[in-house]
Amino acid sequence: MIRFNQVSKRYPGGHQALSNVSFDIAEGEMVFLTGHSGAGKSTLLKLIAAIERPNGGSVIVNGQNVGALKPAAIPYLRRNLGLIFQGQKLLFDRNVFDNVLLPLQICGFNHRESAQRVRAALDKVGLLNREKINPIALSGGEQQRLCIARAIVNRPSILLADEPTANLDTEYAGEIMNIFRSFHQVGSTLLISTHDESLIRQGDGRTIALKHGELAA
Numbered sequence: 617m618i619r620f621n622q623v624s625k626r627y628p629g630g631h632q633a634l635s636n637v638s639f640d641i642a643e644g645e646m647v648f649l650t651g652h653s654g655a656g657k658s659t660l661l662k663l664i665a666a667i668e669r670p671n672g673g674s675v676i677v678n679g680q681n682v683g684a685l686k687p688a689a690i691p692y693l694r695r696n697l698g699l700i701f702q703g704q705k706l707l708f709d710r711n712v713f714d715n716v717l718l719p720l721q722i723c724g725f726n727h728r729e730s731a732q733r734v735r736a737a738l739d740k741v742g743l744l745n746r747e748k749i750n751p752i753a754l755s756g757g758e759q760q761r762l763c764i765a766r767a768i769v770n771r772p773s774i775l776l777a778d779e780p781t782a783n784l785d786t787e788y789a790g791e792i793m794n795i796f797r798s799f800h801q802v803g804s805t806l807l808i809s810t811h812d813e814s815l816i817r818q819g820d821g822r823t824i825a826l827k828h829g830e831l832a833a
């Protein structure tokens with residue numbers, strides 16, 4: 617489902633973030649991506665979502681070479697991806713429900729189906745009873761769960777999460793891991809970058825480790 621074949625990424629200015637990285641992730645797998653700060657984890661996730669392009673090798677997602685996609689094809693790729701990335705902003709001028717609705721509005725779903733999907737996503741992350749409030753009134757962990765609801769409302773087949781439990785206490789981190797496990801159980805493919813050893817222990821998935829931009833043995 618995701619295949620990296622000898623992938624290298626060098627940023628402008630000459631920094632080599634990834635060197636000759638190769639691995640496969642099968643449909644339905646849950647994989648943790650680990651490595652020190654600066655090892656290249658975020659870069660690897662961005663290559664899958666075509667936020668960055670590789671300088672060498674190929675990144676294949678669902679049979680498509682995403683590094684070679686034309687810009688017009690990128691939104692179609694992203695419809696199959698749920699992205700939980702650092703720095704993604706919630707909209708504080710809309711309520712919880714409307715924050716989750718936004719990706720469906722962009723895709724042109726009708727109102728009734730959208731509302732059902734939003735409520736199903738909010739239910740999964742335990743925020744169904746908070747749909748009318750402004751996200752500013754949510755705790756850090758609840759805001760993170762709202763970001764997850766927004767990422768899954770399209771029912772993506774692949775979920776990419778970059779440090780999803782950073783800055784959260786253990787209790788919240790455990791809740792988020794439970795949500796990921798429930799996706800894994802229904803057959804979604806997950807790739808989760810994390811420093812959090814306890815998350816990895818709870819997750820029962822394979823680990824891919826990066827060290828200075830290379831796969832660590």
Ligand SMILES: Nc1ncnc2c1ncn2[C@@H]1O[C@H](COP(=O)(O)OP(=O)(O)OP(=O)(O)O)[C@@H](O)[C@H]1O
Nearest residue numbers: 627628631633651652653654655656657658659660
């Ligand atoms: N847009 C960019 N321009 C230039 N260099 C970058 C850019 N993004 C990342 N880098 C560099 O590439 C390397 C890998 O960064 P990346 O963010 O992928 O690492 P990471 O493993 O996710 O780190 P962290 O755990 O700290 O988030 C780092 O040395 C970083 O400074």
